[in-house]
Amino acid sequence: MKQNRCDQTPAWKALADHYLDKGRSFDARDALSGDAGRFTALSQQAPHVFADLSKNLIDGATEQLLQDLASQTGVLAHRDAMFAGAKINSTEDRAVMHFLLREPKGVPGGTLRAERAAVHETLDRMLAYAEAERADDAITDVVNIGIGGSDLGPQMVTIALDAFATPKKRFHFVSNVDGHELAGVLRHLKPQSTLFLIASKTFTTIETMTNAQSARQWFESQGGTDVARHFAALTTNVEAASKFGISTTFGFWDWVGGRYSLWSAIGLPIAIAIGADGFRELLAGAHAMDEHFRTAPPEQNLPLRLGLLDVWYRNFHGFTSRSVAPYHSALRRFPAYLQQLEMESNGKRVDLDGKALAFGTSPVVWGEPGTNGQHAYFQMLHQGTDVVPLEFIAVRDAAHDLQGHHAKLLANALAQAQALLQGKADAGGHRHFPGNRPSTFFVLDRLDAASLGALIALYEHRVFVSGAVWGINSFDQWGVELGKVLAKDIEPRLASGDASNLDASTAGLLARLRA
Structure with missing residues (x-):
């Protein structure tokens, strides 16, 4: 399916002119104080997720130009082709249908x-x-062994829905x-009460299979006698x-x-943790967001609006990173999950025809939970030389009954967003x-399976939108291959010391590590 490259469209030129004319000097403070309807126009309720975009450097004219670009x-x-099962992953000749995993019967x-x-x-x-397995009290510990999408998604969701x-x-x-990681886990386990889940589509992933072999050796050396009972595989092999x-x-x-696989059998640890009904609620929340993305009109299509905002910031304002601050400790692995989702998807330098791009693609995505981040990197967000758009994720209802905590948490989230917007003048400079x-x-009303499913799907589709605008393939990941191939050559050299045909730096480091 042929797409028009964004930098070759009239809308791209119009956006560049708009940025020079108004965008680079846009002040969201003036916009909010001068337009009583701005909050309403730039906020919306999508399935399970409320979003306020009113503190962003956009107005109605900017959004319209971005919609023209889309x-x-x-x-x-391109969205419709995905939902129809077309092979939009062109470099691997594959369809992209993780949405099917979320559809109800x-x-x-x-x-x-x-x-x-x-x-x-x-x-x-x-x-x-x-x-x-959930009902079997003899199993007290479940160990998921996987990497990338076979780890980040299940781990993030299991922690979030604890x-x-x-x-x-456990x-x-x-x-x-x-x-060190596997040894640290095994130290606290007993073979007779542990279930190992080996998550690898091909059952050949080096990191996963190395850990799996070591887990089985530990199991047998500690007196385990029934591998078939204590190990299951999430694989096609x-x-x-x-x-x-x-x-x-x-x-x-x-x-x-892989980064879209938590909805599949890769989500088995999630299902054991929260049960079949909980897992189906997770799928239902994601499906609701799928339907929103598929059917909502463009001006009220939240994934579309967010993906276009990302293009506006990356390509016109020149913002090279974006930070995510979930104000809920259970979402502490969410920024790490988003790193793979966005940077593996859109960290590309060529278009669908393999031609080099003349513009930037994926921003660097990073973050930590609030309020921890406030005492770490928020200094740079408020007073640093780079502008970094920040995303707050707040949950209205707490899942605990400890007095005073949740109000302080929410107050901090609101105050930090307000401070980033309003700023404070100081003639001395240091407090400016x-x-x-x-x-x-x-804002999520509560953090439960349905709202988390919707939030994840929202980010998935948002990444799809920016990738589609840029005309790249958001669904391959060739960038991970080269280093893995070279590692196979280097590993035996660590034993032999053979440095032939290595560059001087690699050879020097090899010798240092063997010393």
């Missing part, structure tokens, strides 16, 4: 009838297994090939899992990218806050 680059047509099959049937057959089987998790089990996530000793496997499909620093404020 139209001229075919963003909505009863959606008309159409051309995707077989895929929908396979999804629900696997989901029902996976959730039945999760319920059985308030709804069974208190009878959940551990091992991803790093650094043996049933033969390799069987050779490992695993008989319980749950697969997924090549149209599920320039203000007019943009932020977006998201």
Whole structure:
């Protein structure tokens, strides 16, 4: 499917002119004080997520030009192609259909009838297994061994929904090939009460399989006798899992990218933690956001508005990073999850035809939970030389009954957003806050499975939008391959000391590490 490259459209030129004329000098403080309807116009309720965009450096004219850009680059047509099952992952000749994992039963099959049937057959089987393990009091610890999307998503969601998790089990996530991580987990476990989940689509991922082999060696050395009972695999390579000793496997499909896989069998640790009903609520929340993205009019389509805002900031204001500050400790792994989602998706330098881009793509995404971030990096956000758009995520209702805590938390979130906007004058300079620093404020009524599912899907579709505008493939990740290939060459050199054909720096470091 041919798309128009954004920098070759009339809207791109119009936005560049608009930026020079008004955008670079836009003051959100003046806009808010001079327009009583600005908050209403630039905020909206989407499924489970309220968003306030009114502190951003945009107005109605900017949004209209951005909508023109979306139209001229075919963003909505690209969206429709995804939902129709087209192979929009062109470099791998694959469809992109993680949305199917979230659809409830009863959606008309159409051309995707077989895929929908396979999804629900696997989901029902996976959730039945999760319920059985959840009810088995002999299993006290669940260890998920995976990396990338097979770790970040399940770990983030399991932590975020801990308030709804069974208190009878502890959940551990091992991803790093650094043996210190696995050893630190195993130190507290007993083989007879531990379930290991090995998450690797191909069952060949080096980091995952190294950890899996070591986990099995530990299991057997500590007196474990039934690998088939204490290990399950989330993989499509049933033969390799069987050779490992695993008989319980749950697969997924090549149209599920790793960073979009928590909705699939990769979400098994989530399902064991919060139960089948909770997992279905997670899927339902994401599906509600899918439908919003698919059907809402452009001017009230929140993923579209956010993705276009990202383009405005990255390509016209020149902001190279964006920070995310969830004001809820349970969302502490959410920024890390978003790093993979956005930077692996849109960290590309060529268009769909393989031609070099003349503009920037993915910003650096980073963050920490508030109020911790306030005492770490907010200094730079308020008074640093770079402008970094900030996203606040607040939850109205607490899931605890400790007095006084939640009001202080929410007050801090509101105050930090207000301070970034308003600033403070100081003739001496040291206490001067320039203000007019943009932020977006998201509000969830409560942090539960449905709202978390919607929030994740919102970010997924937002990344889709900016990638579609830029005309890149947001669904491959060739950038991770080169280093992995070179590591296979270097590993035996650490034993032999052979430095032939290495650059001087690598050879010197090799010698240093062998000393």
